[in-house]
Amino acid sequence: MERWIQSENKADIFETDKDPAACALFRENTEEIYLRQLFRACGHRHQGIGQKAAGILRSQLWPPDRRLTVEVLTNNEPAFHFWRSVGCKDYCLILDIMPNFSSKQAVEDENQG
Numbered sequence: 001m002e003r004w005i006q007s008e009n010k011a012d013i014f015e016t017d018k019d020p021a022a023c024a025l026f027r028e029n030t031e032e033i034y035l036r037q038l039f040r041a042c043g044h045r046h047q048g049i050g051q052k053a054a055g056i057l058r059s060q061l062w063p064p065d066r067r068l069t070v071e072v073l074t075n076n077e078p079a080f081h082f083w084r085s086v087g088c089k090d091y092c093l094i095l096d097i098m099p100n101f102s103s104k105q106a107v108e109d110e111n112q113g
Helices: 002-006 049-061 077-085 103-112
Strands: 010-016 019-028 032-040 067-070
Touching: 010 049, 019 049, 032 049, 049 077
Parallel strands: 032 067
Antiparallel strands: 010 019, 019 032
């Protein structure tokens, strides 16, 4: 993670009473902000800090004319709910084959299906 931050990426930390509560890891260019992660500290989950942080990022810290992109794993229903609750809309679904799954096996499975 340290290498990720040391490159062209940035981090914003959100505190409550000087206690770190959330951290946004992102990279931006002239057209888009790619949010890698919005991490909430365990003691600050389910208290609205994520929604507050997302609101501050969009209204005060990030330019309003940039597209915001967030990736969510398809099995992470709480994350889908959260990001949809702050205004994100479904855009695409990326499908892949994991490296330990041989391409020969994929062709055989496809031919059987």
